[in-house]
Amino acid sequence: MIIEKSLVLIKPDAVERNIVGKIISIYESNGLTILKMKKIAVSKELAEEHYKEHVGKPFFNDLVSYTTRSDVIAIIFEGTNAISKIRTINGSRDPKTASIGTIRNLFAINGRENSVHASDSKSSAEREIKLWFK
Secondary structure, X not given: OOEEEXXXXXXHHHHHOOOHHHHHHHHHHOOOXXXXXXXEOOOHHHHHHHOHHHOOOOOHXXXXXXXXXXXXXXXXXXXXXXXXXXXXXXXXXXXXXXXXXXXXXXXXXXXXXXXXXXXXXXXXXXXXXXXXXX
């Protein structure tokens, strides 16, 4: 049993549709605890730093534009095996292939406007938490 921390971003499409509470309740009902949470207007610099592994890819500029178009909710969750648990709860990036009942199956609009982001590893979680919660 490993207690971990992970970053979750509730993305602009979900914030704009006022479904933040519904999404948070799914994480909480799966045994995850909020350690810190904030609503943030994301700067271009923050979005570019967050997605730096995608620099040079054809979708990079669209990803930055999407992330900065309106507010994001940044949350640090803690719980047993939080990183893998959150990724399972989120489902695959594309809502068409996301498992029934996952956040992206329930709420995503498409593969980019997929409502949530979560750290994919312990090292990513550490980097992203430091970036979003300085």
